[in-house]
Amino acid sequence: MPELPEVETVKNELLPHVIGSSISHITLLWEGILRQPSPAEFHRHTAGQRVAGLYRRGKYLVFSLQSGDFLILHLKMSGSLIMGGDSPPPKYTRAIIRLDNGRNILFLDPRKFGTMQLVEDSVKVLDKLGPEPLESGFTAEYLVKRLGKRHAPIKAVLLDQKLIAGMGNMYADEALFLAGIHPLTPADRLSPAEVRRLYDAIRQVLKEAIAKKGASVSNYLRPGGQPGTAQTSFKVAHRGGKPCPTCGAAIERIPIRNRGSYFCPLCQPNRIPAGQIGN
DNA sequence: CTATAGACCTGACGGC
């Protein structure tokens, strides 16, 4: 699942292929991928445009075009961007960004959740996101302040993109494990010391995952077609029933907000009195 | 403002 480290890797590895080259045409094999504008407008405003910059914001990938427009992509759960040539596109290819250097960027997405949109102003799409967790706007003080106002389970709150841009299910589980915090703990019941531990854990988990080029647990592949390796060092995420690397206890999986949450019942003890569980 | 459920999608996998 592409989260911050995966999108960061895609951006880094796509960068040398796109900067300075121009889009000759974007083929939409499944029109539903396009949010806005209409396909006709979209083609008219992307054809011939030079790519001036490529950025990541949260889990969004942003191409800034010579015209001043922004092409904004989101891979959601099953999307990946793969560099290709002229051979027939593989199954699940939903769009092809054709560049004038002969290279193609294939947008693969089996589950059709991914999106693409062209906007004049990126603010409307990106401004609702909270701070980047690896940049200076994200501080322990900020996290203490914001978590103190939220009573929902910390796991659910960590996934709120208005709080931390780019956090996703896998890395939220890993960060909570590293900080020794049970995922159901109400956010406003964490002590400042615990929030500081969580702050450090979030940044550590994301940095390590970027160094390993992201995690390939299902569909995610890097632009060159290679998998990332961050999943090999997961302690709890997607490891239900397997032994905790610290204490050996079986990793548990519980649904929180309809999302699988993996944790170690011994290393992340539940401090909620019986009867109060049941969000 | 916060919180939560449902919708959007399709494939892999396990049980019978």
Next chain:
DNA sequence: TGCCGTCAGGTCTATA
């Protein structure tokens, strides 16, 4: 062999 339920889960919208 096939059928069914579960799991994967980011974000938007509606509702309280």
